[in-house]
Amino acid sequence: MLLLAIASRSAMACEAPPPPVRDIDANRYYTDARSSVIDPVLKTRNEAAVRPVNDFLEVVARRASAWQRRGDVADAHCALNWLEAWARPGAMLGTMTTPQSYYTRKWTLGGMALSYARVRDAATPAQRQAIEGWFGRLADATIAHSDAHKGVRNNHYYWEGLAVTAAGAVTGEQRYLAWGRKVFGDAMRQVQPDGSLPLELARAGKALHYHLYAAAPLVMMASIFDVQHPALERLVRYAVDGIADPARIERAAGAPQELPARIPGWIAIYDRHAPRPLSVGPPPGDNWDARMGGDRNLANPLEHPVR
Structure with a gap:
């Protein structure tokens, strides 16, 4: 019901933005060493802790996607007003209590x-000035944390790379783009000849999930970045093939896999840019991920589609 209420706001007058969240106190919710077993109580606790941040992002993404889709300037103004309201006091630049x-x-x-x-x-x-300056401070904080904690360079490192890359692309700051390219290059070197990622195979029954x-x-x-890379093609093919036939990844991970119902919606982004699209049918009509900028069926202005 909460998500439906948030989604409906894009057709309503813009609400006042919520109070900025400066500190984030999230918690880990896996119970095993391979981070493959979720404790539902801990997961619920974490979701409650981060809900104000997630709800904020959801509204911004809904309004921004609506503006690009239908051109109602009220949607753009709403997204921008919300971002500015958190940018000026420096939201999310306080204490981060845990890796989560x-x-x-x-x-x-x-x-x-x-x-x-x-x-x-x-x-x-x-x-x-306010929003892009804030993104810069958040990007600097992301880089500083990542470079200071050079532990497991798994999917979290790649998501850090996307965050800093997107910040660099919208601010024009070349050092953020350079750092993002470094992350992308590191990731491509981790992809094995068969397309697997060793650190994601280590996730036991969630190995397929984490490859995706x-x-x-x-x-x-x-x-x-408008780049084509054979290692990325191998990774995407390995992950997508694992949905239809998980036997290979189950042998490699040593555990039965949790299977998604279909290929994740990011395939629409891949198919727009890759030399050879993988989808045999259209992406889901509701192809939503606020962490990837909202509507993935609607090409982001930062993308470089070839079709």
């Missing part, structure tokens, strides 16, 4: 920057 808090912040930065790309042309100079999840930011980054 940092994850939430980087996912939100990526989604905000990709949504802002849709409405940037409608921003006033004052809004651009890891591919999402890399697919968007490839389109933003």
Whole structure:
């Protein structure tokens, strides 16, 4: 019901933005060493902790996608007013209590920057200065945390790369784009000849899920940078093939896999930019992910579609 209420707001008058969230106190919700078993109580606790941030991003993404789709300037103004309201006091630049808090912040930065790309042309100079300056501070914080905690360079590293890349693309800051290219290059070197990612295979029964999840930011980054890479093609093919026939990934991961109902919606981004599309049918009509800028069926202005 909450998501339906949020979705319906794009057809209503713009509500006042919520109070800015400066500190994020999220929590881990996996219970095993391979991060493959979720504790539902801990998951519910985490969802409650990050709901104000997620709800904020949801509204911004809904309004930004609506503006690009139908051109009602009220949608653009709403998204921009919300972003400005959190930009000026420096939301999400306070205390991050856990690794999960940092994850939430980087996912939100990526989604905000990709949504802002849709409405940037409608921003006033004052809004651009405030919002883009804030994105820069968030990107700097993301880079500083990532570079200081050079642990497992798995899917979280790729999502950090997308967040900083999107921030660089909308602000024009070349060092953010350079850092994003470094992340993308690191990821491509991790892809094995068969298309697998060793660190995602380590996720036991969630190995397939995390291959699909890891591919999402890399697919968007490839389109933003307008690059084609054979390693990305191998990864996407490996992950997509695993949905129809998980036997290979089950052998490699040593566990039965949780199977999604269909190919994730990021395939629409991949198919727009890849030399050879993979889909045999249309993407889902409701192809939504606020962390990827909202409506994935609606090409983001930062993308470089070839079809």
